[in-house]
Amino acid sequence: MDKQTETTKVAWQPGMSRREFIKTTSGLAVAAGAGWGMFGQAPAFAQERELHILEWSSFVKPADVETDRQAAEFGKQEGIKVRVEHINANDLNARATAAVESGAGPDLIRLLGNQPHVYAKGLIDHGDLIQEVGGETIWPSLRDGVNVNGVYRGVPYFFGGGAYVYRRDLFDEAKVGPPQTWDQFMDVGKKVKDLGYPIGQSLGHSFGDPPGFCYTLLWSFGGSLIDKNAKVSIDSQATRDSIKYLAEFWKSACDESGLAWDDTSNNRAFLGETISCTLNGASIYFVAKQNWEKKQDPFVKQLDHFLSPEGPAGRFHTISGQNSCIMTHSKVQSAAKNYIRFIHKEENFEKFFVINNGYIIGVVPKWREHDLWSRDPALTPYRDLGTYGQHIGYPGPYDRRSQEVFAKYIIVDLYARAVKGESPDSVIKWAESELKNIYS
Amino acid sequence: MNPTSTTTPNVSELDLDAMKPRVPWLEREGVLGYLLLAPALILIVIFMAYPFGLGIWFSFTDKLVGDPGKFVGLDNFLKNFRSQIFWQSAWNTLFFTAMATIFKTILGMWLAVILNRKFKFSRFTRAAILLPFIVPTVLSTLAWLWMFDATFSVFNWILNWFWKLDISIFDLVIKAPYRGRLRINWLGDPGWAMFSIILVNVWRGVPFFAITFLAGLQTVPQDMYDAGAIDGANGWQRFWNITLPMIKPIAVVVVVFSIVVTFADFQLVYVLTRGGPHNSTHLFATLAFQVSMQSGNLGEGASIALFMLPFLAVLILWQLLYLRKEESA
Numbered sequence: 188m189d190k191q192t193e194t195t196k197v198a199w200q201p202g203m204s205r206r207e208f209i210k211t212t213s214g215l216a217v218a219a220g221a222g223w224g225m226f227g228q229a230p231a232f233a234q235e236r237e238l239h240i241l242e243w244s245s246f247v248k249p250a251d252v253e254t255d256r257q258a259a260e261f262g263k264q265e266g267i268k269v270r271v272e273h274i275n276a277n278d279l280n281a282r283a284t285a286a287v288e289s290g291a292g293p294d295l296i297r298l299l300g301n302q303p304h305v306y307a308k309g310l311i312d313h314g315d316l317i318q319e320v321g322g323e324t325i326w327p328s329l330r331d332g333v334n335v336n337g338v339y340r341g342v343p344y345f346f347g348g349g350a351y352v353y354r355r356d357l358f359d360e361a362k363v364g365p366p367q368t369w370d371q372f373m374d375v376g377k378k379v380k381d382l383g384y385p386i387g388q389s390l391g392h393s394f395g396d397p398p399g400f401c402y403t404l405l406w407s408f409g410g411s412l413i414d415k416n417a418k419v420s421i422d423s424q425a426t427r428d429s430i431k432y433l434a435e436f437w438k439s440a441c442d443e444s445g446l447a448w449d450d451t452s453n454n455r456a457f458l459g460e461t462i463s464c465t466l467n468g469a470s471i472y473f474v475a476k477q478n479w480e481k482k483q484d485p486f487v488k489q490l491d492h493f494l495s496p497e498g499p500a501g502r503f504h505t506i507s508g509q510n511s512c513i514m515t516h517s518k519v520q521s522a523a524k525n526y527i528r529f530i531h532k533e534e535n536f537e538k539f540f541v542i543n544n545g546y547i548i549g550v551v552p553k554w555r556e557h558d559l560w561s562r563d564p565a566l567t568p569y570r571d572l573g574t575y576g577q578h579i580g581y582p583g584p585y586d587r588r589s590q591e592v593f594a595k596y597i598i599v600d601l602y603a604r605a606v607k608g609e610s611p612d613s614v615i616k617w618a619e620s621e622l623k624n625i626y627s
Numbered sequence: 628m629n630p631t632s633t634t635t636p637n638v639s640e641l642d643l644d645a646m647k648p649r650v651p652w653l654e655r656e657g658v659l660g661y662l663l664l665a666p667a668l669i670l671i672v673i674f675m676a677y678p679f680g681l682g683i684w685f686s687f688t689d690k691l692v693g694d695p696g697k698f699v700g701l702d703n704f705l706k707n708f709r710s711q712i713f714w715q716s717a718w719n720t721l722f723f724t725a726m727a728t729i730f731k732t733i734l735g736m737w738l739a740v741i742l743n744r745k746f747k748f749s750r751f752t753r754a755a756i757l758l759p760f761i762v763p764t765v766l767s768t769l770a771w772l773w774m775f776d777a778t779f780s781v782f783n784w785i786l787n788w789f790w791k792l793d794i795s796i797f798d799l800v801i802k803a804p805y806r807g808r809l810r811i812n813w814l815g816d817p818g819w820a821m822f823s824i825i826l827v828n829v830w831r832g833v834p835f836f837a838i839t840f841l842a843g844l845q846t847v848p849q850d851m852y853d854a855g856a857i858d859g860a861n862g863w864q865r866f867w868n869i870t871l872p873m874i875k876p877i878a879v880v881v882v883v884f885s886i887v888v889t890f891a892d893f894q895l896v897y898v899l900t901r902g903g904p905h906n907s908t909h910l911f912a913t914l915a916f917q918v919s920m921q922s923g924n925l926g927e928g929a930s931i932a933l934f935m936l937p938f939l940a941v942l943i944l945w946q947l948l949y950l951r952k953e954e955s956a
Contacts, residue, residue: 305923308693392903444777447815600905
């Protein structure tokens, strides 16, 4: 055989007939299908045990690094591969919905607030773990977030909340101090806005700061979306008063672009030095401090914090737990439980707590006694959030309906519409109708 | 040989089946056709028809996440009708689709006519024009999000630069300069937020219109333009009486296709506003996502998503009838 013929023979196989093509491809399909059927999954050789954890992407980046480090350390101890996936907190519930409905996906999801009420059917009973991490000593509103009809569907890991971070230099220039009441806050806001550095507050569709502000404003004026018996109670004089207050506050004290802000916008605006004060977790302070340590920038020395102002009904904060929730579809539930035990060990949690530098708080009151708070007095207001903290169903039940109100931004939009000029009666009527649709 | 003995046998006596060439069953068109169709059909059934059917079923149930739900008839639809957010989203969807499609059609046609001419770097320009369409939507929309940023918008920065040149026309844009600077609240003001999402949709969609129209333009015979020119038709008359009728079928397909995609747009709004401020940019798709995936009300969410169906079904039906008429003409 000459070289030419040999090459041709190798390179060119006579054409496949239709019959051969169909037989070959259908044979392959049947083989693949059989493999799937026999093994219940794509045939992979030597399947490795894996614990897949899904959680938010923290505003304090070193916290994510520490979470990943602890997960890897746990993996080594337990002999399991641990994968931690960090995503935007706004997208967590969509992923959880997909996981519960498909019965596949992450083994453990760090659900926010009372999301465990929404996904309860896809979560195991965590009763034994709750007792191990604090039981009755866990802050009540955090316990309520995972307690679904008497069954604990998750374990609160930590909680966060907002205090107002402000620039002392600008407040001094305006000759004002940190306000104690909403009336004082109005005065402060007008003066700092006159200086060209308004209060920055988001009223956009985002999970943290907008509801954190709106719910506390409503409660401290004495209003509420529902009463103790879950009856819609938004139509009240207290709600009207809070709306009137915000309409004026927005115009005369705030950066009016806040209607478009998400939870990162006020961080950028504050660190970009366009506002003087904003409701936030301690992430702004964290970033400023890091930069100060690196660059000797005195900016952070001007920063301090204060708690949410008091209204006629008192002082309130929204606090929201981050709950470790093991999925019923997980094949590694035992390892997942051990992981929760591992991260709650005193020495492990303390490392995580210290790295967050005031951004997160432990779920039992003893973490208020940690010397982190006294090392940096500027952070002290965050220490007390648990004392004033309420959940988003307050004063009614913390069930899935309150989560629906939250996810639809009804309370945020109540105020957002008002600051754009709609009358209190009109926005209350709108919110009442939407709330009744949910609580009917 | 006696010719009578070789008489052709009666047809009824013949074994016709035996005389047919033996065709293996896999070679038969009837069998093979369906076999080749099967993979696509299976995919459509699994990934389109089944979820679609399931969605319709969900819309008649009170299904929550992880719960099968029970049949509730039209309750979800009635609940939607009682919600102002729903009606606002319906209006937003229609307005957004109409405006975006009108601008995409006009700008796409304009661009196609320009690209149809020969000029330096025309091939490069034709390829480059597709860039907005090629870049993943989420990625390009994130860039827009930065450009619309409430505090650091580059558009506002440019506006201020012009304003410093004392061009007073910009006083019309925003009445009260903020700290001595002009500032448009692109995503924070309901009107501007709607404008912004339409702008981004048009920016992304125009290349598709332009390239498709361009393909249509290139099929128009030059003779017709020459004949038109001899008859004294000016540029506009040639466009109106020759170009437009010639590319009408392709234009109808593009516009209908675009309406379907725009009507069901999700990514753009989700990245830019999440339906805010106060639901002024919520579309059917984003509202359905919020209600079903974020609130866990799969039944109610499915009923919202289903509202897209009648609009789009009528549109597709009209398109099919139109194309059939064109073919038979």
